[in-house]
Amino acid sequence: SQPESFRAPNVQPGDTYFPALGIVTPESQPEDYTVIDVLKVAPSSPAAQAGLHSACTILSIAGVRVTSPQHLRQVLSQHRAGETVEVTFNDGSLVHSVRVRLASTTPASQSRPAR
Numbered sequence: 001s002q003p004e005s006f007r008a009p010n011v012q013p014g015d016t017y018f019p020a021l022g023i024v025t026p027e028s029q030p031e032d033y034t035v036i037d038v039l040k041v042a043p044s045s046p047a048a049q050a051g052l053h054s055a056c057t058i059l060s061i062a063g064v065r066v067t068s069p070q071h072l073r074q075v076l077s078q079h080r081a082g083e084t085v086e087v088t089f090n091d092g093s094l095v096h097s098v099r100v101r102l103a104s105t106t107p108a109s110q111s112r113p114a115r
Contacts, residue, residue: 015039016069020076020102021047021087023058025069034067035059035090050098052089059095060088076102 015024022045023038035057041047052058058066062085066072079085081104088097 016073018069018072018076019104020079020081021045021052021100022103023047023052025058025072027069029068034065036066036069036072038089046100046103047087050087050100051091051096052087053091055092056089058087058089061085 014027016027017024022042024040025036025038029037038047038052038054038056038058040054041052058072060066061072061075062079064075066075079102081102084099084101086097087100088095090096
């Protein structure tokens with residue numbers, strides 16, 4: 001079956017949106033930073049359904065430790081919409097590993113950011 005559509009969050013300048021998960025991260029992070037901060041999570045998105053929220057940090061995707069938004073994009077690009085991958089994240093107190101079904105990255109699954 002087709003991955004579900006959801007409304008994209010409002011993306012600000014300096015943010016990076018990852019439609020396959022439905023999250024927004026900072027566009028860049030300090031070089032010594034080894035996790036990815038989640039700034040926003042789209043309602044009904046794969047990330048929201050998995051329990052991620054704006055205070056989480058992503059540690060790995062499909063067993064690959066991700067260290068920057070650019071690296072996260074590279075790792076996600078190796079997977080297709082509808083594919084299930086393991087996402088490991090810290091919610092501020094506990095580390096969770098959950099299976100997430102990636103959404104479509106086509107424009108049909110996104111709305112235009114609000115202005």
